[in-house]
Amino acid sequence: MLKRLLLVILLCAPWAAGAEQAVSDASASAPAVALKSNPLVHEYKLDNGLKLVVKEDHRAPVVVSQVWYKVGSSYEPTGVTGISHVLEHMMFKGTAKLKPNEFSRIVAANGGKENAFTGRDYTAYYQQLEKSRLAVSFELEADRMRNLTLPNEEFLKEVQVVMEERRLRTEDDPQALTYEHFNGVAFLSSPYRQPVIGWMDDLENLRIEDLQQWYKTWYAPNNATVVVVGDVDPDDVLKLAQKYFGALKPSEIIPPKPRREIEQRGMRRLTVKAPAELPYLLMGYQAPVLTSVPADNAWEPYALEVLAGVLSGGDSARLAKHLVREAQIAAGAGAGYSLYARLPDLFMVEGTPAQGHSVTELEQALRAQIKRLQDEPVSDAELKRIKAQVVAGEIYERDSMFAQAMQIGMLETVGLDWRLIDTYVERIGAVTAAQVQQVARKYLTDDRLTLAVLDPLPIDPGKKPRAPGDALGGHNVR
Amino acid sequence: MYAKIFSLFLFILLLPVAAQAAPPIAHWQTANGARVYFIETKQLPMVDVQVAFDAGSARDGDKPGVALLTSSLLTDGAQTADGELNADQIAERFADRGAQFGAGADREMATVSLRSLTDPVLLQPAVDTMAAVLARPTFPQSGFERERKRMLIGLQAQEQSPGDVADKTFFAALYGNHPYATQPLGNTENLNELTRADVATHHARYYVARNAVIAIVGALSRQQAEALAEAVVGKLPEGEPPAPLPKVDNPEAARVVALVRPSAQTHVLMGIPGMTRDDPDYFPLLVGNHILGGSGLVSRLSDEVREKRGLSYSVYSYFQPMRVRGPFTLGLQTQNGKTVQALQVLRETLQRFVASGPTEQELDDAKRNITGGFALRIDSNAKLVDYLGVIGFYKLPLDFLDTYPARVENVTLEQIKDAFKRRVNPEQMITVIVGGGADHFTGEKS
Numbered sequence A: 001m002l003k004r005l006l007l008v009i010l011l012c013a014p015w016a017a018g019a020e021q022a023v024s025d026a027s028a029s030a031p032a033v034a035l036k037s038n039p040l041v042h043e044y045k046l047d048n049g050l051k052l053v054v055k056e057d058h059r060a061p062v063v064v065s066q067v068w069y070k071v072g073s074s075y076e077p078t079g080v081t082g083i084s085h086v087l088e089h090m091m092f093k094g095t096a097k098l099k100p101n102e103f104s105r106i107v108a109a110n111g112g113k114e115n116a117f118t119g120r121d122y123t124a125y126y127q128q129l130e131k132s133r134l135a136v137s138f139e140l141e142a143d144r145m146r147n148l149t150l151p152n153e154e155f156l157k158e159v160q161v162v163m164e165e166r167r168l169r170t171e172d173d174p175q176a177l178t179y180e181h182f183n184g185v186a187f188l189s190s191p192y193r194q195p196v197i198g199w200m201d202d203l204e205n206l207r208i209e210d211l212q213q214w215y216k217t218w219y220a221p222n223n224a225t226v227v228v229v230g231d232v233d234p235d236d237v238l239k240l241a242q243k244y245f246g247a248l249k250p251s252e253i254i255p256p257k258p259r260r261e262i263e264q265r266g267m268r269r270l271t272v273k274a275p276a277e278l279p280y281l282l283m284g285y286q287a288p289v290l291t292s293v294p295a296d297n298a299w300e301p302y303a304l305e306v307l308a309g310v311l312s313g314g315d316s317a318r319l320a321k322h323l324v325r326e327a328q329i330a331a332g333a334g335a336g337y338s339l340y341a342r343l344p345d346l347f348m349v350e351g352t353p354a355q356g357h358s359v360t361e362l363e364q365a366l367r368a369q370i371k372r373l374q375d376e377p378v379s380d381a382e383l384k385r386i387k388a389q390v391v392a393g394e395i396y397e398r399d400s401m402f403a404q405a406m407q408i409g410m411l412e413t414v415g416l417d418w419r420l421i422d423t424y425v426e427r428i429g430a431v432t433a434a435q436v437q438q439v440a441r442k443y444l445t446d447d448r449l450t451l452a453v454l455d456p457l458p459i460d461p462g463k464k465p466r467a468p469g470d471a472l473g474g475h476n477v478r
Numbered sequence B: 001m002y003a004k005i006f007s008l009f010l011f012i013l014l015l016p017v018a019a020q021a022a023p024p025i026a027h028w029q030t031a032n033g034a035r036v037y038f039i040e041t042k043q044l045p046m047v048d049v050q051v052a053f054d055a056g057s058a059r060d061g062d063k064p065g066v067a068l069l070t071s072s073l074l075t076d077g078a079q080t081a082d083g084e085l086n087a088d089q090i091a092e093r094f095a096d097r098g099a100q101f102g103a104g105a106d107r108e109m110a111t112v113s114l115r116s117l118t119d120p121v122l123l124q125p126a127v128d129t130m131a132a133v134l135a136r137p138t139f140p141q142s143g144f145e146r147e148r149k150r151m152l153i154g155l156q157a158q159e160q161s162p163g164d165v166a167d168k169t170f171f172a173a174l175y176g177n178h179p180y181a182t183q184p185l186g187n188t189e190n191l192n193e194l195t196r197a198d199v200a201t202h203h204a205r206y207y208v209a210r211n212a213v214i215a216i217v218g219a220l221s222r223q224q225a226e227a228l229a230e231a232v233v234g235k236l237p238e239g240e241p242p243a244p245l246p247k248v249d250n251p252e253a254a255r256v257v258a259l260v261r262p263s264a265q266t267h268v269l270m271g272i273p274g275m276t277r278d279d280p281d282y283f284p285l286l287v288g289n290h291i292l293g294g295s296g297l298v299s300r301l302s303d304e305v306r307e308k309r310g311l312s313y314s315v316y317s318y319f320q321p322m323r324v325r326g327p328f329t330l331g332l333q334t335q336n337g338k339t340v341q342a343l344q345v346l347r348e349t350l351q352r353f354v355a356s357g358p359t360e361q362e363l364d365d366a367k368r369n370i371t372g373g374f375a376l377r378i379d380s381n382a383k384l385v386d387y388l389g390v391i392g393f394y395k396l397p398l399d400f401l402d403t404y405p406a407r408v409e410n411v412t413l414e415q416i417k418d419a420f421k422r423r424v425n426p427e428q429m430i431t432v433i434v435g436g437g438a439d440h441f442t443g444e445k446s
Helices: A083-090 A102-109 A131-146 A152-171 A174-186 A200-204 A208-218 A234-245 A300-312 A318-326 A359-375 A380-397 A401-414 A418-429 A433-443 B007-014 B066-076 B087-095 B120-135 B141-159 B162-175 B188-193 B196-206 B222-233 B282-294 B300-307 B336-356 B360-372 B381-393 B400-409 B413-423 B436-440
Strands: A041-045 A051-056 A062-069 A113-118 A123-130 A224-230 A268-275 A280-287 A330-336 A345-353 A449-457 B026-029 B035-040 B046-053 B077-080 B083-086 B100-105 B110-117 B212-218 B255-260 B265-273 B315-319 B327-335 B430-435
Touching (some): A041 A234, A051 A401, A062 A401, A083 A113, A083 A208, A102 A113, A123 A131, A152 A174, A152 A208, A152 B327, A174 A268, A224 A234, A280 A433, A300 A345, A300 A380, A300 A418, A318 A330, A318 A359, A318 B087, A345 A359, A380 A433, A380 B087, A401 A418, B035 B381, B046 B222, B066 B100, B066 B110, B066 B120, B077 B087, B100 B120, B110 B120, B120 B222, B141 B196, B162 B255, B162 B265, B212 B381, B255 B436, B265 B336, B282 B300, B282 B327, B282 B336, B282 B360, B282 B400, B327 B336, B336 B413, B336 B430, B336 B436, B360 B400, B381 B400, B430 B436
Parallel strands (some): A051 A224, A268 A449
Antiparallel strands (some): A041 A051, A113 A123, A280 A345, A280 A449, B026 B035, B077 B083, B100 B110, B265 B327
């Protein structure tokens, strides 16, 4: 129903360690373990720099084809936030050979499903097709990689569509609005402070010339990875790729400036007031990711993943057990971290107070859980449980060709090697209780914390406004 | 400049997609009368099990919310041969073995699902726990109070989403006194009156074998699947299926319901009762709607509202086929100041479609999209188990998937025009408008 979804990556990823390791480059973060090749995955590089990764999956006569570009909201200078995502929309608006929207009509007439998504570190396009139609995808994607026309009259309409998307996803969703403000405070110098969809004011001032420049800067074969997963022969896919993408000219790609996050000096708090019924609490600790840790510390992001699982890996995890069921302080609570990001990120914790409990009580309860992780090692039973879930999860994920392609594309695009996927289970398996405690002590500290509270304003226009700070005090939710 | 078309596209369009047979479905009944549907897929060492009961909120009766509350309390405590399990132990029994368990209820059905590896050491305990949760839940009072409060919070969360408010209001306006009118979350007043006994009563009446449909997809033999089905539901009493739901009448007249909210956008939903799962007009309405608003960016609605005018990010129409007539819905969201214009485009596009039907070209394109992409609909265990659940719950023929492409292919222009004229009267629409732009419509009756 929703087209061109935008991956907001709500609860996820990590950020930079303290000053001692914040200088490590993405390229310096090669893991120490030798990476084995999965025999079903084949990697190629065309002469023009285009990378092609093909994974065979012969369970059904279908194929998914994704084109990943190394560009997203974290590449954007201030003033043009959201431009990567607007350009993603414009990629459907015609080339020298195709009328606006004709791309979608051709995919549809071939029985295909298609869409695109933009994140902080990537812009990606995909088609899912019956396997004999892969050439349709390649021909169309190769065409719009270099030959987009960007008609101004189409842009003027499409930027309105994007503003509607922003209203839908952010302006009218008090939790999303809180998350947007939160990012602006949790990150000061890192571009992760910018919303993927862009600030409304920037969208209003975007011009077609900005998009032309952005397209010219980033859309080239040597800045793209094509990922194909499905019932295909890798040699045939390579031949097809050479036929359609091979002739495209490369560009000179200048990588973005590092824009490293400065060292945080103390806890940050903010309040977001918006029409809402329920208060909401968001906490983020600056945390490293795989691309930002030195090789010696490559285990840390995996330990943070385990830690997130201990807190919120389903109904058996600590937040559901202790905060939702036992103390009944939270109506819902979660933790999130992703080790795959281009830049240092956040370890996130969030929750909604239960009836009769305040945001303050919820904050205390969540921080008590963090403290417990620092004070005592997690139990063997918990560690085993997380590992069992990861082992099974790896099999379950193979049920979806799309998810397999996503993993490969995302790793490549944030500057990691897709072979890391195959070491994930092993890496998680190697995490010890002492390591979980160690990362909790090192990264989940007050000085690395940003904390946002959604303070609800009345929705019903007839109702009196709440007393200021109501949601922050010890009062009932309602 | 646009006149050239890639030669390859034409070439490819001429090639038919190879006929894609759906995998064979095995069907039988357990000893106590539950209907089982099974597809064997060998490639991955995993299995999906889904049990559906005709026990959704349409069975709430005068206790709105009881179906969902019952479903969310299943995992709060259960009696097993070895004694009683509490919520923590139940959760751990699944998670310790990497199994994923879920329970939920919508208007039509209550569903529990299990995904597990097929290694018997992992699978068997998960299956035993699932069986206990289904047949012998204890519904502890403390859990009851907690989940009821969480549903009240859920009701509040709805109120801060104009889209959720529109959806709830739309069903209420469309269905009047019919059981589909109320939502699974119920309402504050009724939730406050529910008791633990209401939950136990709902469970005892509806979670019975002859009201259960089991779908299994995975790397099991037929024999293993039979044993699994017996293990999952064997302890349920036979019971009996509930009486059919009352039939759905069309609203007597068009109506506009407008709710002002302090939002940046206004949500518009428009529709009437649509079709049943076994509707004789199922395929003409399905293919026709694909053209009108069911095919994403290339639908007529998307073209008129989004591509030509930039009025909405998401605009669509769909039939939601249910046991009795589910809704036919058209929807969009637009900035408050454009509400009048967007609604007008929505209405005119529908009127034109019902009056004149699609073109030959549109019909060909829709058929190519649906049949050409058919393989994508059944390319994973997750999708197969969902289809099996639908086939079982609605008692569709076992060859439903096999005949699906041909039945789409056989739809004619005349059938679509005729079906829409009979079934979709643009003058009878219920329209719900929620948001800052609703103030133009407060007081509008038709």
